[in-house]
Amino acid sequence: MPQSVKIVLVGAAGFDSRDSDKSVQCIEWDRLKNLGNIRDFDIVILNLLEGVPKTDWNLFHQKLNPSTMREILMNGGRIYVLGDPRFEVPSPKEGNFPFLTWTAMMFHWDDDAGDTKWINPYYQYRGYEDYLSKLSKWKYSLRAVEINKPVIWTLFNPDQFKKNQLYLDVEVEELAKNRYGCHLASIQHLVVRRRGDYGRSDKIALDFGPVILLPPTDRSANDEIMIVLRDLCGVEGQSPEPKWIEDFKVPGQRTLDEEITKVNAAIESQLSQLEAIQKEREKARECLRLLYERGKPLEEAVRNVLRSLGGKVEDPDDPGKEDGWITVQIGEVVYEGVLEIKSTTTEQFGEDGIRQLLDWVGRGISKRQKKYKGLFIGSNMTNKPLKERPWAFSDSWRKSIELHGFVAMKTEDLYGAYLLNSNGKLTIEEFWNKVFTTNGVLDTKFLQEKLSSKD
Template structure:
C-alpha cells in the first residue's frame, strides 16, 4: 500500500498541516492513505505513527468473522493510548466500540480507548435530530439508529486506570472526559458524539480541600463515534469521510455523455453482463418462490414451541390435514378447537393446548363436555382427541412428563386419546420420508383410551 501525507486546512486556511491517515477494517480506499482489512494487518503496524485513524467495526458484526480473527495481529491498547493523546490526533469509530473479537482469548475493542467511556443503550429508532453541521454529509446516509449513549460512564477498575494513566503521563492521577453531541434521538440522547479526555495531576476529590486546581497534564485529540450508515456500506462511509472531512480527491464519476464513446471490446463484455443480470433476475425469482415455500413448510415447527388460538391451533389442524383427515375449523372459537373425520370416516373432537406446565385435569373434563354437548345437541358422536404442547418454553430434552396420572386416568374413562404435538411433528416427518403407515396411525388414535403411543413417534425427528 503506497502512502502519502494529506494536507488538511486548519484555522480557516491560515495553516496547513500534513496528516497521515490510516483506515483499519476496510480496503482499498484511495492510494493517498494506508488501509487494511482486519484479517490482513501488516506485521509492524503502529497506529501511533498516524495522525488520523478510522476504525470500521462493521466486519465484526459477523460473529463468525469476529470469533475467528487472529487477535495477535491487532494493535495494542498502548499504541492507541499514544495515538489518542498525541497532539491534534483524531480517532473516528464507525460502529459501537463494545465488540468482543477472538474466541479462546479475546479483545474488547473498548480497551483501545481511555478507560472512562459513556455507557451505551442498545435500542433502535428512526428519528434523528440536532445533527451537527460538521457531519451533515454523513447523516444523509443514516436513516436508523441502533444505540445511544447515556449520562452514565463505565468506571474502570483501579488496575486498568493506573496502568493507562501511567502510560499517558508519569504524574497523572485522574482522568476526565467531555462529550459533545453530533446527532441525537428524539428524546435527546446522543447517537453520535465527540469525546475529549484530560489527564490531571491530582484527584478531583482533593480539590475541595485545596485552593489549587488540578493541573491538566495532557489533553487528548478527538475521539469521534459514528453509527453505521444504513443507506451505504461502511466502506463507502469511510470514503465519504475521507472526501468530505479530509478533502481527499477520488476519481471522478464518468459523465453521462461519455457513454456514447465505447471501444469495440467493450460491447461483448456488456452483452455478457446483461446475460448475467438476466440470469440473476431469474435466480432471484426462484429464490423468492423457494423462500415462500420454505416458510410454508417451516411453520410446522410451531408445533414444538407455540401456544394459543392464533398460533398453535391452526398449525395442528393443518398437520392433521396433511395426515389425511378432513378437519373443520371451530364452529365456536373458544368452545371447541375443531372437528375431524379420518380416512375411515371416524369422527374426532379436538382440544389443542400449548402449556408451560403439565396438562391439567380441567382440560380433559372440558373436552369430555364438548364431546357430550355435540352428541346431545347435534347427534354428532365423536372421540375426544386432546393434543398438547406441554412445557413449551423448555428445550425438548428438558421437558417433563406432559400427562399426569389423574389426566391419564380421566382420559381412559372418557375414551379420550392424549397426543403430544411432538408426536404429530414426528408423524409428519415420517410421512414426508415415506415411513408412516397412515392406516395404522389413525387406527391407533381411535383405539387409544389414554396416552397415544406408536413406535417411532416418541423420539424427535431430526435431519439425520
C-alpha cells in the first residue's frame, strides 16, 4: 500500500487538508513549536510571500538546517521557497547569515528590477506555468549559485570524496529568466559527481531532491499558495477564510472555540516540556562529541569535559595558537598545563602536534613567565567506529613525547574518565596526579579496570 504524501506549509494557515494519499499541515511562523520532525515530510513549503517572517529564528535553525535539509532531499523530498529569500537572519551563535544558508548553497543576487521575462516552455515545467503567468515585474534576479563549502563539509567527509574521485556541485534548472540571463525562478539540485577518466565527462553519482525558488507575483499570497498546492503538489483545496469573515460566529462555535483554546494550551505546555527535556538530553550527550568531532567543536568538547573533572580551563585568547590553558589544584599541589587538541582521519598522529605543543610551552614561558606541562589530547581515525581505530602512537612519536616531558592521551580515554566521574567511580586526585606526573603516553589501565561493560 503506497504511503500518503506528507506536506508541511510553513507561514500560512487555512490550507490544512487530508485524504487517502495526501495531507497538508499548516504551521504559522509564530507557532514553529507546533512543527514536529521536519524530516518526516515529503514536501516542505516555506511561505515568504508576505515579507520577512517574524519568528523564533533559533527554533527555525533547529528545525531546518543543512543536516535536516540533506535528510529531506536525499530521500526523495523537495523544498519550495515562495517569495523573496534575500534577507539575513540571526545566527544561533553571533551575527547574521543569509536565510538560505540551510541549503548549503551560496546565492549571488542581482538587486536591479525589471519586467522582461522568458518562461521555460518545456513540457516538464508545465506545472509552473500558471504560477509564473502573473510575473509581470520583478525586483531581483539570481546571477549564480555555488556550493557553500564551509557548510557542506560539515555534512560529508572530504577525505572520502577525494579518495573516491567525487566532488559536489550545483545543477540549476531555469524556470524563468530575464533578458540578460539571470534567473527569476529556478530549481537547484545538489549533486555528487564522479570524475571521469581522461576524455570522458564526469558522471552524477548522487542527485539530491530539488530546492525550488519561486518569486512574488501580482497575485495574492493565498492565491499563489493554492496554485502551488494544486499544480505542483496535486492537492485540490478550498480557499482559506478571508480576514473579514473571522468575526462571524455560528451556533455552537463558542463551545468549540473554548475546547480548542484548552487543547492548544495543553499542547503548548507539553511542547515546552518536550523542548526542555530535549535540551537536557542534548546537554547530557555533549560528552559524546569527544568520540567523533573534529576541529573547533572537538576542542570545545574537550575543554568542557576537563572542567567537569575539576580543571580550571581558560579558552584560547588567540584561535591560531594553543587550544587552552589548564590549572588543577590537588591539596597544596598546583598543576598547570597547556593544551594541544588534535583530530585526524589517519591511523596515527603526526609530529606536527608535538611541534605545536613545543611552541605553546614556549609561549607560556614568554607570555606568562611559567613553564607549563604540555598536554596532548587527540582522536585518530575519526571517520571510523572506536573498535576499528588502531593504536594511535608510533614508537618514534611516543619516544618524542617522553623526551619533551609531555603527556598524551586519546579523547576516548578522557571520555572514560568522564563516565567514571559521573558514576562516582573516579578518584579525581589519582587521575590528575597520573596525568601531570606522566611523561609520555598516559597508561589508562587504572581507568579501564574501573569501567564496566555497561559503561
